Amino acid sequence: MKKLIVLAISIFILQSCNKKDSELSISNPDITYGEFTDDRDGNTYKTIKIGDQTWMSENLRYRLPKGSYEGCYTYGEANIVLTQLTVNRTVWADSVKASIAKGEIVNPPGLPLAQQPVFILTNLINMFTPSVMIGRMVAYPNVQNVLIRINNNLLVPASIAQAALNLKNADNTHNDYSKRYGYMYKHEATTHIAPEGWRLPTDEDWKILESNLGMSATELEELNTWRGDKADRFLINTNQSSGFDAQLAGARVYGSFAYGTPFMNKDVSGYYWTSTIVQDTDSTELGIVRNFMRNKNGVWRGTSKKEAAYHIRLIKNN
Secondary structure (H helix, E strand, O other): OHHHHHHHHHHHHHHHHHHHHHHHHHHOOOEEEEEEEOOOOOOEEEEEEEOOEEEEOOOOOOOOOOHHHHOEEOOOOOOOOHHHOOOOHHHHHHHHHHHHHOOOOOOOOOOOHHHOHHHHHHHHOOOOOHHHHHHHOOOOHHHHHHHHHHHHHHHHHHHHHHHHHHHHHHHHHOOOHHHHHOOEEEHHHHOOOOOOOEEOOOHHHHHHHHHHOOOOHHHHOOOOEEEOOOHHHHHEOOOOOOOOOEOOEEEEOOOOOHHHOOEEEEOOEEEEEEEEEEEOOOOOEEEEEEEEEOOOOOEEEEEEEOOOEEEOOOEEOO
8 A cells, every 4th residue: 555655656746747847848948058157257157048049047246346336236235326425535625625736726717706616626625525526617627627537546446445345244244145146237237247258138038038938929028017927937946947047136226215225125036137228208218127026927027227236147149
């Protein structure tokens, strides 16, 4: 009797495995695996070829040289915003005053006192950020160029150093998140992030991938909704995964957010940029994204503010 029970259980398990394998093979009969090493930092990535497409099957872990100053974040990393930067601000102000004393910053002739650059800088330099002061000098290109030089020589290096410290602190707090999940990038940062031979996928690239994994033609075109009931199971890391293994690593969202931090949904949702842009208003563009969520069927195809920071999967150039 025990032998019969064991045999029945074995047959059930075998049938279940065969069913999963068969379901996946029907949806995508051509899957192969490989590796790619990024010469820029030595990171090695698993790759997966599904149909005619070769994808990285891990999130990109390349840190932009200027870190969050360029829109590249680990989870929980404090932001560096030039308009809010106070690092070396006093030194910057002293340097501006020294440039005035050396004659690098002078007043164009014939200006009323209140419009003279020297008067403005001398009296307002401690009231506004360097970025604001540079903006106020737009009518005086020579003065503005001196201020930009001082800013680039003092504040930018200081902000890069601060970003490196912020990265270390955040990864220490979140168990080396960047090594496990890769970095999150603002959309602008994704335009120059790929190593040679790879690129950020378009919305169409994602639709081809989803189609190869069983999503219908009608579902592919749906926007701002969850689509498909098979492709997500093959894309995220489940026992039916194709090996693409989308990660539920959270995001750095844009706009109002809960709990005083823009970082949220780690281990709940995974967000991925495409390179495709749509026009929202005359002055606003949105990026098309993909989202995966724990215990949610389907793949979200939607739009997002480009100032948000999401993960990326790269696709190999044909």
